[in-house]
Amino acid sequence: MSTVISVENVSKQYRLGEVGTGTLSHDVNRWWHKVRGKDDPYLKIGESNDRSKKGDSDYSWALRDVSFEVKQGEVLGIIGRNGAGKSTLLKILSRVTTPTTGEIKVKGRIASLLEVGTGFHPELTGRENIFLNGAILGMRKHEITRKLDEIIEFSGCERYIDTPVKRYSSGMYVRLAFAVAAHLEPEILIIDEVLAVGDAEFQKKCLGKMKDVAGQGRTVLFVSHNMGAVSDLTGICAFLENGRLLSFGTTSSIVKEYLAVGYSKKLQYPSDLSYYRREASTDTPVLITGIRIKSNVINADDHAKIAIGEGLVLIFKLECKKSIHGALISLSIKNTIGEKLAVFLSLDNGLILDLKPGFHEVSLNINSLPLAPGEYLIDVGVNQSTTTKAFDVILDYPLFSMVNKGQVQHWLDRPWGYLHSNDVVWGVDQIEE
Secondary structure (H helix, E strand, C coil): CCEEEEEEEEEEEEECCCCCCCCCCHHHHHHHHHCCCCCCCCHHHCCCCCCCCCCCCEEEEEEEEEEEEECCCCCCEEECCCCCCHHHHHHCCCCCCCEHHHHHHHEEEEEEEEECCCCCCEEEEEEEEHHHHHCCCCCHHHHHHHHHHHHHHHCCCHHHHHCEEEHCHHHHHHHHHHHHHHCCCCCEEEEEECCCHHHHHHHHHHHHHHHHHHHCEEEEEECCCCHHHHHHCCCCCEEEEEEEECCCCCEHHHHHHHHHHHHCCCCCCCCCCCCCCCCCCCCCCEEEEEEEECCCCCCCCEEEEEEECCCCCEEEEEEEEEEEEEEEEEEEEEECCCCCEEEHHHHCCCEEEEEEEEEEEEEEEECCCCCCEEEEEEEEEEEEECCCEEEEEEEEEEEEECCCCCCCCCCCEEECCCCHHHHHEEEEEEECC
C-alpha cells in the first residue's frame, strides 16, 4: 500500500492571549531575522501545551515534532486528553492552518468534519448547503446531484432540507455535515469529535458508514474520546500528550497505554483485599470511606480474581456527619475502555437509606458475574434520591478481574455482561467504628 499521509517533524506554535506576536518589537525582530536568512527567534522559546500548569512564556507549542505515516486504506485513531493537540493536527492536515515548522504531504482529496457547522452558511437551506459544502470539498455539481438523494436520506433531515440551517439544532447540523462529507467519495476522510452531538442511533449509523468508507480502500482519520468506538473502527492509533506524539502503533496496544496513563494516579490494589480506605472529610454529609470485597476470590498477588459466574459481595463503608433521609447507592461496572456493562441502583431494589450520624456498611450481593475474562473497574456513589445530588463519588476504581476456569461462554444461557436487578440483593447496617 502506498503512503497517502506523511507527517514529518510537524510543530505548531501559538502566542497566548494575542493575535500575531502582540508587539511591534517582536514583529520587527522577526522581520530582521527573516531578511538575514535566519530562523524565527521565537521558535527557540515556548512551553509544552500543558493546560494544568501556569507557564512562564507567552508562547505555547500546540504540537511539537510530530511524525508518522498513514497508508492507503488504513483507519487511524487519534486519542489523547483535551488539549493534547488532536484538533490542531487535523486542522493542519485539512489545510485550515499551516504548521510552524515541519512538512505535511497528502496524496488525494480530503473531506473534513472538524466541528459542527464547518462549511455551512446559516442563511442557506440544507439543500443549498449540500452544494456549497460539496464545492468546498472540491466536488463538481453533477457529482453532488448524483448523490443528493442519498445524502438527504442518510442525514434524516428530509423534512427540513429546504429550511435555512440557522434553524437547525446542533444534532441536525452534524447529521447533514457528516452525510455530505461521507458521501462525496473523498480519498481521505477526517472526522473530529463531532459525533458526540448526534444521538445513539445516528452515531451507530456514522460508525457503520466509516467502516464502509474504509472497506472501499479509502483512508479515515478518526478523533474520539470513546475508546470503544476507536477500538471498533481503527486498526492503528496515535497517542498525543501535551502536543507530542507519545506512541504510534496498533489500536489495542495504544488504547491500553492511554488508559494505563489515565489510571496511573489511582490507588493500586492492596494485597489484603481491603481495597479502598480514605479519611473522612467535613465537606460532605456522607462520605465513602471504604470498599472491600467478599467472594470466592482466587488468591492473587495484587488483586482479586473471580471465576466467571461466581458471586460477588461488595461492602461499602460510609461515614455520615448528620442525619440523611432518602439516600441511595449507585454502582457501575465498566471494562478498561470505559464501557458500562452494568449499573445497579439500591432504589431499583427498594432500598432507600435513612442514615443517622455515625458509620454504616452497605452490602451489594451479586449472585453471579457473567463477564468475559479481563479487568474491571467500578464507579460508586452516594446520591440524594429526590434530587439525584451526589454526596460522594469514586470513579474508575480498579476492583477485580474475571478469569476463565473452563466455563462455557454463556453462563446460565445469557450472553457476556448481561446483568439485571434480579441478580442482586442490597443490605445496610449501622456499625461501630
